[in-house]
Amino acid sequence: MKIEELLVKHILGFLNKEEERALQEWLDEDPAHVAYLRKLQLRRNYRELYRVYCEKRPQSLSVIRKFNWKRMAARAAMWVLPVILVFSLWLGLRSPEQSNEILPGSPKATLYLENGAVVELGNSKELGWIRISDDFMAADVNGRLNYHTNHKVQLNQQNTLVTPRGGEYHIILPDGTNVHLNSFSELKYPLLFDADKRVVTLSGEAYFEVAKDSKRPFIVKANGLSIRQYGTKFSVNARSPQATTVALEEGSVGVFSSKTNVQMLKVGQVAVWNETAQTVTISDKNLEPYTAWHRNRFVFENESLGKIMETLSLWYNMDVRFQDAELADLHFTGNVSRYEDINVILKGVEATVNVQCDIQNRQIRIMRKP
Numbered sequence: 001m002k003i004e005e006l007l008v009k010h011i012l013g014f015l016n017k018e019e020e021r022a023l024q025e026w027l028d029e030d031p032a033h034v035a036y037l038r039k040l041q042l043r044r045n046y047r048e049l050y051r052v053y054c055e056k057r058p059q060s061l062s063v064i065r066k067f068n069w070k071r072m073a074a075r076a077a078m079w080v081l082p083v084i085l086v087f088s089l090w091l092g093l094r095s096p097e098q099s100n101e102i103l104p105g106s107p108k109a110t111l112y113l114e115n116g117a118v119v120e121l122g123n124s125k126e127l128g129w130i131r132i133s134d135d136f137m138a139a140d141v142n143g144r145l146n147y148h149t150n151h152k153v154q155l156n157q158q159n160t161l162v163t164p165r166g167g168e169y170h171i172i173l174p175d176g177t178n179v180h181l182n183s184f185s186e187l188k189y190p191l192l193f194d195a196d197k198r199v200v201t202l203s204g205e206a207y208f209e210v211a212k213d214s215k216r217p218f219i220v221k222a223n224g225l226s227i228r229q230y231g232t233k234f235s236v237n238a239r240s241p242q243a244t245t246v247a248l249e250e251g252s253v254g255v256f257s258s259k260t261n262v263q264m265l266k267v268g269q270v271a272v273w274n275e276t277a278q279t280v281t282i283s284d285k286n287l288e289p290y291t292a293w294h295r296n297r298f299v300f301e302n303e304s305l306g307k308i309m310e311t312l313s314l315w316y317n318m319d320v321r322f323q324d325a326e327l328a329d330l331h332f333t334g335n336v337s338r339y340e341d342i343n344v345i346l347k348g349v350e351a352t353v354n355v356q357c358d359i360q361n362r363q364i365r366i367m368r369k370p
Contacts, residue, residue: 102362102364104166107144108120109145109163111138144171157190161181163186166183174193175198175216188202201221207235218230223244226256228256237290246271247290269282304332305331321365333352346359356368
């Protein structure tokens with residue numbers, strides 16, 4: 001049965017146990033599917049529409065209501081499907097894959113292996129094993145990649161995990177470190193870390209929960225900056241060479257470059273690295289705007305509309321155009337789920353700053369209010 005039919009039958013309360021399981025499996029595949037169903041439920045009063053629809057077809061539907069449901073179960077299968085199909089078309093219901101709606105991101109990434117192989121990763125509920133090398137396997141399930149090995153491997157073997165716009169992925173590195181890679185990002189790492197250090201390279205944005213190892217510091221390289229720690233939790237945003245940020249939530253880290261000395265961060269501090277000027281600025285900050293995305297929230301604190309739309313465009317995989325460049329300098333404060341309907345977020349922006357947001361295909365136009 002097509003997903004459109006399952007969605008309509010769910011809204012009307014017609015699903016049997018087998019269909020409920022099928023729908024739940026579809027919902028579990030992708031958070032965007034859950035957001036899509038919620039959007040359908042919020043957009044229209046489907047039960048009221050169905051009542052009106054029934055009134056328009058009294059002979060075919062009103063009679064059914066007079067019979068005992070158990071006695072009519074077999075006969076119902078003969079009329080429910082045609083009604084569902086007509087009702088689906090009447091409402092203009094389409095699955096998210098068929099529509100051009102702007103949906104939030106979901107687990108998807110591409111894994112590039114040292115031997116040249118390319119593996120597409122998704123949010124499969126079934127455990128899948130990926131052969132990295134003769135002695136190395138990786139388990140992929142629920143949007144999470146987990147490396148396993150019982151043998152030594154060549155130290156120079158490198159893997160690269162890349163997320164597209166509208167994607168994210170979790171990875172457990174061979175040392176046990178957890179990394180949450182945000183959309184439009186790239187992480188390079190070896191299959192086996194050196195005996196005296198653990199080094200990875202990041203472009204884009206990621207949240208790290210570093211496995212403790214007092215003998216081997218964990219080092220993240222990004223835009224000429226090195227972030228060194230032994231076991232801690234922190235977020236790195238390396239999208240801009242002029243403003244690479246490191247936000248420390250737990251433990252301690254040191255930041256340095258080839259031309260600067262090590263500077264230590266304390267919990268609750270943010271370091272901003274300017275690669276052009278070769279400078280690091282450290283200050284106490286509210287960390288939520290830097291780390292909330294890891295917990296599936298958008299938190300904006302007096303942020304420019306230009307930066308906000310850049311963030312949203314990467315997560316929702318959409319384009320943004322400003323009618324007037326000055327509009328990008330307007331500032332906004334807000335806190336919302338990363339899986340919220342984009343229309344709800346835009347309405348919040350419109351209610352806060354003097355702009356109008358129009359969606360055409362996969363592009364959002366930001367204009368001054370008339």
